[in-house]
Amino acid sequence: MTMFKKTLAAAAVSAALLPAQAIQAGEVEVLHWWTAGGEARAAAALKEMMEEQGHTWKDFAVAGGGGEAAMTVLKTRAVSGNPPAAAQIKGLDIREWAKLGFLTSLDDVAEANQWDQLIPPVIADVMQYEDSYVAVPVNVHRVNWLWANPEVLESAGVAVPKTLEEFYAAAEKLEADGVIPLAHGGQPWQDATVFEAVALAVMGPEDFASAFVEHDMDVINSARMEEVFAEFAKVMSYVDDDAAGRDWNTATGMVIRGEAAMQIMGDWAKGEFTAAGLTPGEDYICAPAPGTGGQFTFNVDSFAMFSLSDDDNTKAQKDLARTIMEPEFQTVFNKAKGSIPVRTDMDMSGFDACAQASMDTFKSSADDGGLVPSFAHGLATTSYVQGQIFDVVTNFVNSDNKDPARATDQLAAAIQAAL
Numbered sequence: 001m002t003m004f005k006k007t008l009a010a011a012a013v014s015a016a017l018l019p020a021q022a023i024q025a026g027e028v029e030v031l032h033w034w035t036a037g038g039e040a041r042a043a044a045a046l047k048e049m050m051e052e053q054g055h056t057w058k059d060f061a062v063a064g065g066g067g068e069a070a071m072t073v074l075k076t077r078a079v080s081g082n083p084p085a086a087a088q089i090k091g092l093d094i095r096e097w098a099k100l101g102f103l104t105s106l107d108d109v110a111e112a113n114q115w116d117q118l119i120p121p122v123i124a125d126v127m128q129y130e131d132s133y134v135a136v137p138v139n140v141h142r143v144n145w146l147w148a149n150p151e152v153l154e155s156a157g158v159a160v161p162k163t164l165e166e167f168y169a170a171a172e173k174l175e176a177d178g179v180i181p182l183a184h185g186g187q188p189w190q191d192a193t194v195f196e197a198v199a200l201a202v203m204g205p206e207d208f209a210s211a212f213v214e215h216d217m218d219v220i221n222s223a224r225m226e227e228v229f230a231e232f233a234k235v236m237s238y239v240d241d242d243a244a245g246r247d248w249n250t251a252t253g254m255v256i257r258g259e260a261a262m263q264i265m266g267d268w269a270k271g272e273f274t275a276a277g278l279t280p281g282e283d284y285i286c287a288p289a290p291g292t293g294g295q296f297t298f299n300v301d302s303f304a305m306f307s308l309s310d311d312d313n314t315k316a317q318k319d320l321a322r323t324i325m326e327p328e329f330q331t332v333f334n335k336a337k338g339s340i341p342v343r344t345d346m347d348m349s350g351f352d353a354c355a356q357a358s359m360d361t362f363k364s365s366a367d368d369g370g371l372v373p374s375f376a377h378g379l380a381t382t383s384y385v386q387g388q389i390f391d392v393v394t395n396f397v398n399s400d401n402k403d404p405a406r407a408t409d410q411l412a413a414a415i416q417a418a419l
């Protein structure tokens, strides 16, 4: 054998010995808005699992709770012909992006890994465009939660409120005890998150869906909706005067430190308690938002996958999609993030009590009609309608003269205009 042939043969042998992924390593650029403590730990788990497979992770994090800033940046990048491989896009927006021709099919990954059997149909539907998977779900967040500091409640002599009436009574006592009853950040998506919880408590799941999913004008423009705004105003009156612009995790920090007693927020807030090393039931309390026990407002994070031209990067992108649905990722990620796995076949015994309660309510509410999509987090309606609701709700919060009847009229007109 000539020297040249020997070298070639040696190269072939060592190539055969290399793991397949090392040969086909690519880069995944991933756009997300997970920059708070718990969120960042969760995102790091995904990065690590991609790097273990030999791929390069290019982090495209755009800070800003709720993701509005991230979506603005994504549009700019996509329009200039340079989208990332994967972007955290949710709900009906996934279809909008697919319709514009930006997304790629994940059907080969979905078929090989039996996604149809693993993902609840109501969620699988959101991930598809024209019967093809174009996005992969990461988790299920429950939005209608109340987070509370047990020591603060105890010192004011109040129990965890189960109804809005109990919430007001508790808030009065907490205020008298010198503590802020409700931690909140004055940003439109946070205002909408609290408004959504109050709407569910006042209207119940059926009317909630009629108003915010089907946009039935008789339900939107109703005395019931005026009641929602009236109760919402009362809830918001227990927020301190410095809330304007405050980030949601800063508000969670106020509960952790005992400066405030409670926060109404989705279970990404649990990621903050977990990152601070705290234990549910001992150091903090998770309970359904007042008046919404047994009901579940769902918010599903997902990554939509953009069409790429480079083969190695496409391989990395498909590995990302596959990895996200694997039990190992679903466990590690969701423990850090505060959410529950999107797969219905997961063993929940290693999860904390809040996650176990969340999974139980997710399943029971799916059976009894108490499961509703979150409009504050993009699962119920288009981003156009969502934007209109945010404007009306935030204007109401910031107005000195809160008039529920006027706000109801404005909400009806705003939703109508966006349909």
Ligand code: BGC
Pocket: 033, 039, 064, 065, 066, 067, 141, 268, 299, 300, 301, 377
């Ligand atoms: C997302 C969560 C995120 C939260 C705060 C929600 O809309 O679904 O993943 O943690 O916003 O940024």
